[in-house]
Amino acid sequence: MDKAALKNILYGSISELAKDRRYFYYTEIGAKYCHFTEDGEKAVLEILTTWVEKMLQEERRELDKRAKELVLKGLKGEET
Numbered sequence: 001m002d003k004a005a006l007k008n009i010l011y012g013s014i015s016e017l018a019k020d021r022r023y024f025y026y027t028e029i030g031a032k033y034c035h036f037t038e039d040g041e042k043a044v045l046e047i048l049t050t051w052v053e054k055m056l057q058e059e060r061r062e063l064d065k066r067a068k069e070l071v072l073k074g075l076k077g078e079e080t
Contacts, residue, residue: 003062006055013047 017023023040027033036044073079 001054001058003055003058006051006058010047010051013051014044017043017047 017036017040018026022037023043024036025034
């Protein structure tokens, strides 16, 4: 899964939680009165815990791919 997909999934997950009053209390009075409920905080932490690992795996995959490309260019005598 690439970074764009991971970002979209994370954004979508948080957005959906924010629309559900069981997880997020929203009022137009002001931001200081809006907050995640206890269940919402647990859900956000679970989402982040799951997706941080996936984000780090994707970063490692991209770095590995870039390193391999640089080595191949070096072996072919191409400049980077």
